Amino acid sequence: MGKYFGTDGFRGEANVTLTVEDAFKVGRFLGWYYGQKNPEEVCRVVIGKDTRRSSYMFEYSLVAGLTASGADVYLLHVTTTPSVSYVVRTEGFSCGIMISASHNPYYDNGIKVINEKGEKLEESVITEIEKYLDGEMGELPLARRDKIGRTVDFAAGRNRYIGYLISIATRSFKNKKVALDCSNGSASAIAKNVFDALGAETHVISNEPNGLNINTGCGSTHIGQLKKFVKEVGADVGFAYDGDADRCIAVDENGEEVDGDAILYICGKYMKEQGTLKNNKVVTTIMSNFGLYKAFEREGIEYEKTAVGDKYVYENMVANGNCLGGEQSGHIIFSKHATTGDGILTSLKVMEVILEKKESLGKLVSDLEIYPQVLKNVLVHDKTAAQEDEAVKAEVEKVAESLGDSGRILLRQSGTEPVVRVMVEAADMETCEKYVDQVIEVMRENGHLLS
Structure with missing residues (x-):
């Protein structure tokens, strides 16, 4: 991770952590970098944005920087992160930019840069952007005369993405x-x-954005509203997305949540039956539930564990030729169809399993036993010192031995705060609480806690 760019772009509160000047400079750098990389061709960059009020401000700032460096900019307007990824890789753009802070509140925003393959930008290029942001590269040349870039309305690109999604469905949703x-x-x-075009009787909530209500009490991080709505309208299934729609959390016909782990389970099991699960393997992160691994073992499905972040899931998939991976939070990647998590695509693939198996979502997940989990965030003086303390490590090992193959313990540092996360999964909540508190008490006794 860089100084400004984390695992999911340059993110922060609009005009506080992330400013219009930052956006302008990112645009200046990308227009120059891709322009000099292929000097015989005009640099073409496509931009999408979510519905935050500040997204327009950052869009204009990026456009100004890009065109000043000689790039032509194509605007998708309000669209999803995966649609930008799709358009970049299918329409021959130099790179793509998505303006979004994903599931964060409306006052935050972010700049996600996508390379020409539709993947998250390489760390080497991010390092160069940050050097420019910090003034270490000096001034970049400005385009002049006929070399100054232009802006093009490209709503047609979003429409082509919608057509692509529709083409993926295997059956009508009638x-x-x-x-x-x-x-x-x-x-x-x-x-x-998409759902209307496929014949579904579609009922929608939280689809009246006003610039200030994105993710507010709704979407994949506030699933309660959809659970209630599914029961109210008598829906067969429900799907909730986050702000930029690269996540999906489902709700079954009984109003019960079906998270990313459960989606990986039903899709992985179905793909194995169909002979389409490459390497017979699903890629997860270390935060996936212990019950998911038990279920995979029962079904004879292998799995990988990566660091938290869909970026790391995708890197593993590419390196090892795996075709399905994701996170408990709902970032699910189907590499046959996409290079990033895609919430709407995920909901279409869940619909495929429901329709092809002729079973309800509740029935499909009924044999997946999710283990109780307790996760506590501990404020510490030094994250690394707390985790590497020999007494803490010994206590973690002791807990792991006690749990055996009936649970697990995990310590993980926060990437942005002075916090160590202590997580235990076990057969019951009482056991989880007991072991989490034991480890935290050792941290306290050794002077690591801030309070």
Whole structure:
């Protein structure tokens, strides 16, 4: 991770952590970098944005920087992160930019840069952007005369992405009642169109963005609203997206949550039956539930564990030729169809399993036993010192031995705060609480806690 760019772009509060000047400079650098990389061709950059009020401000700043460096900029307007990825890789753009802070509140925003392959930008290029942001590269040349870039309305690119999603479905959704929670974000412009085109009876909530209500009490991080809505309208299934629609959390016909782990389970099991699960393996992160691994072992499905972040999941998939991976939070990657998590695509693949298996979502997940989990965030003086303390490590080993193959313990540092996360999964909540508190007490006794 860089100084400004984390695992999911340059993110922070608009005009506080992330300013219009930052956006202008990112645009200046990208226009120059890709322009000099292929000097015989005009640099072409495509931009999408979510529904935050500040997204327009950052869009204009990026456009000014890009065109000043000689790039032509194509605007998708309000759209999803995965649509930008799709358009970049299918339309021959130099790179793509998504303006979004994903599931964060409306006052935050972010700049995600996508390379020409539709993947998250390489660390080597991010390092160079940060050097320019810090003034270590001096001034970049400005384009002049006919070399100054232009801006092009490219809503047609978003429409082509919608057509692509529709083409992925294997069956009509006729006679299926589907509830969607669009989080007052990017999915508001796309999701209902896709489900309507496939014949579903589509019921939608949180699809009236006003710039200030994105992710507010709705979407994949506030699933309660959709759970209630599914039962109210008698839907067969519900899907909730986050602000930029790269996540999906489902709700079954009984109003019960079906998270990313459960989606990986039903899709992995189905793909194995169909002979399409490459390497017979699913890629997860270390935060996936212990019950998921038990279920995979029962079904004879192998798995990998990566660091937290869909970026790391995708890197593993590419390196090892795996085709399905994701996170408990709902970032699910189907590499046959996409290079990033895609919430709407994920909901279409869940619909495929429901329709092809002729079973309800509740029935499909009924044999997945999710283990109780307790996760506590501990404020510490030094994250590394707390985790590397011999007494703490010994206590973690002791807990792991006590749990055996009936649970697990995990310590993980926060990437942005002075916090160590202590997580235990076991057969019951009482056991989880007991072991988490034991480890935290050792941290306290050794002077690591801030309070």
